Amino acid sequence: MMRYVLLFTCCHAVQYKVTFKRVSAFAKPGTAVRGDVDDATCPYRFDLYAGGRSRKAGERERSSIIVSTERAVDATWTLRLIGEKVAVEADGGCRFTAKNRESKGVPFVTPEILPRFVDEDGTVCCECDVTEWPPTEAVSWPDALPAADVRPKRELHAGATFVPIWRDLKQRANLGEKGCYGGVDYVVERVSVDGEAAFEAAPGAILTVRPAYPLVRRLERVWPVDVREDEIPVALSSADYTALTGVGFAGVAAAWLAIAGFLATQVGGLVEVPTLSMTPTIEPGDTLVVERVTPRFRSPAVGDVVVFDAPAALKRVSGNSKAQLYVKRVAAVAGDRVRVDDDGGVSVNGAPRRSPAGDRVCDLPEARAELKRVLGDARRSKIAVEELSVPRGSVYVLGDCADVSVDSRVWGPLRTSEIRARPLNTLKGRR
Numbered sequence: 001m002m003r004y005v006l007l008f009t010c011c012h013a014v015q016y017k018v019t020f021k022r023v024s025a026f027a028k029p030g031t032a033v034r035g036d037v038d039d040a041t042c043p044y045r046f047d048l049y050a051g052g053r054s055r056k057a058g059e060r061e062r063s064s065i066i067v068s069t070e071r072a073v074d075a076t077w078t079l080r081l082i083g084e085k086v087a088v089e090a091d092g093g094c095r096f097t098a099k100n101r102e103s104k105g106v107p108f109v110t111p112e113i114l115p116r117f118v119d120e121d122g123t124v125c126c127e128c129d130v131t132e133w134p135p136t137e138a139v140s141w142p143d144a145l146p147a148a149d150v151r152p153k154r155e156l157h158a159g160a161t162f163v164p165i166w167r168d169l170k171q172r173a174n175l176g177e178k179g180c181y182g183g184v185d186y187v188v189e190r191v192s193v194d195g196e197a198a199f200e201a202a203p204g205a206i207l208t209v210r211p212a213y214p215l216v217r218r219l220e221r222v223w224p225v226d227v228r229e230d231e232i233p234v235a236l237s238s239a240d241y242t243a244l245t246g247v248g249f250a251g252v253a254a255a256w257l258a259i260a261g262f263l264a265t266q267v268g269g270l271v272e273v274p275t276l277s278m279t280p281t282i283e284p285g286d287t288l289v290v291e292r293v294t295p296r297f298r299s300p301a302v303g304d305v306v307v308f309d310a311p312a313a314l315k316r317v318s319g320n321s322k323a324q325l326y327v328k329r330v331a332a333v334a335g336d337r338v339r340v341d342d343d344g345g346v347s348v349n350g351a352p353r354r355s356p357a358g359d360r361v362c363d364l365p366e367a368r369a370e371l372k373r374v375l376g377d378a379r380r381s382k383i384a385v386e387e388l389s390v391p392r393g394s395v396y397v398l399g400d401c402a403d404v405s406v407d408s409r410v411w412g413p414l415r416t417s418e419i420r421a422r423p424l425n426t427l428k429g430r431r
Contacts, residue, residue, distance in 0.1 A: 013131040020048045020124040025115040027051040032066070035126065044069045048124060050114055053105045061214065063114045064105030065126070069096050074133040074199045076158045076190070081108055082125045083117040091189040091208065091224075093158025093199065103159060104187055104212075133199040155237055156201035156229070160188050161212055165234035179225040180232065183276065185212040189224050205229040277399040277407075278305070278327060281356065282423075290421040299416050300395055303356070304330045306414075307421040308397075313383050313411035317374070325420060328397035328407050329356070332390050339387045340409045344371050344402060355400050364403040371403065371410075378410045385412075393417070 018035035027050040035046035047066045076093035094103035166172040166182045190208035210223040346353040378384035394413035399405025
């Protein structure tokens with residue numbers, strides 16, 4: 001039995017050998033095989049989900065291992081699956097507490113590749129190097145950023161999930177080059193401070209991260225990637241980002257386009273777009289040049305893009321009562337008959353509504369599933385209806401990226417009196 005115990009900087013590291021028996025490469029998502037550990041005193045439990053953790057898109061596409069314990073401890077680990085002629089490893093971590101007994105899944109391979117690690121008896125062998133970290137004092141963060149921005153960085157540690165936010169196009173381009181896209185949920189696999197492994201992040205730390213869910217094809221790359229902590233202008237927790245945007249989709253950066261910092265002039269202004277609701281017509285990083293005069297004198301036509309105040313129904317759905325502006329495209333006007341199916345598909349006057357951006361251009365399965373749930377909740381609450389005639393003085397608005405857009409399908413028609421501006425031009429950000 002191979003084992004080593006190391007003591008360095010008050011950390012405790014142990015290697016365990018874990019055996020998973022009767023593993024099927026064709027297991028259904030959510031089916032777990034508990035691992036047998038070579039040490040009866042091991043305080044950790046290892047569960048292999050050969051078919052993925054759940055049926056959610058992304059989780060069912062990756063075999064993963066979940067680590068759990070009843071102890072309250074900060075721990076990191078490296079897991080290695082060992083086949084006859086091949087091995088693969090992945091890192092993870094977790095701050096185990098009384099309320100958090102289970103880590104996020106550590107993804108290894110797709111279920112199609114897993115058979116390379118399963119022997120004739122259906123056994124999978126795994127080595128796990130676990131390091132337990134002692135409690136640390138609070139990290140002293142610099143005051144270069146406002147306190148509200150710095151505070152969430154104190155929650156960065158191995159196993160944590162965060163959402164990077166950029167403040168200008170230069171920051172966006174720099175993060176994008178490194179694969180750390182604004183508005184996407186990332187899981188921290190490893191933390192390195194001054195070249196040494198660590199649990200907590202500190203100023204200047206290197207974070208090894210991967211997206212918490214599959215991204216659209218053009219954003220995918222070889223994961224994980226390394227990014228310096230100080231290259232991330234703002235790092236919000238997923239909960240804080242959800243509160244900021246009003247509603248969040250699981251494995252999706254933002255549910256709709258919330259426009260902040262709109263220049264409240266009477267004639268026009270500029271606004272930088274941070275999220276995905278109107279992708280690809282208006283993408284994160286684009287800047288809209290808008291004018292506020294025309295909406296006062298002319299009702300919008302089908303196909304027009306409009307900027308508007310949040311209607312009361314939208315505030316009810318999002319739970320966000322703050323004054324915000326949103327942008328959508330007009331899909332139907334007064335007198336048009338609109339029907340919405342259970343999956344969010346829309347027909348206007350009997351004809352299917354097609355996004356000008358094309359049907360699957362924003363292909364986010366997790367978001368579609370979550371939108372279906374949100375739509376169902378809105379219908380049960382009598383906020384949304386399956387079919388309606390757009391009333392006088394109103395329009396029906398939709399996002400071009402239907403997968404992530406909480407729009408009139410969920411909260412109903414928009415009164416034209418709530419429209420505040422229309423875009424004149426889109427200044428494309430750096431791609």
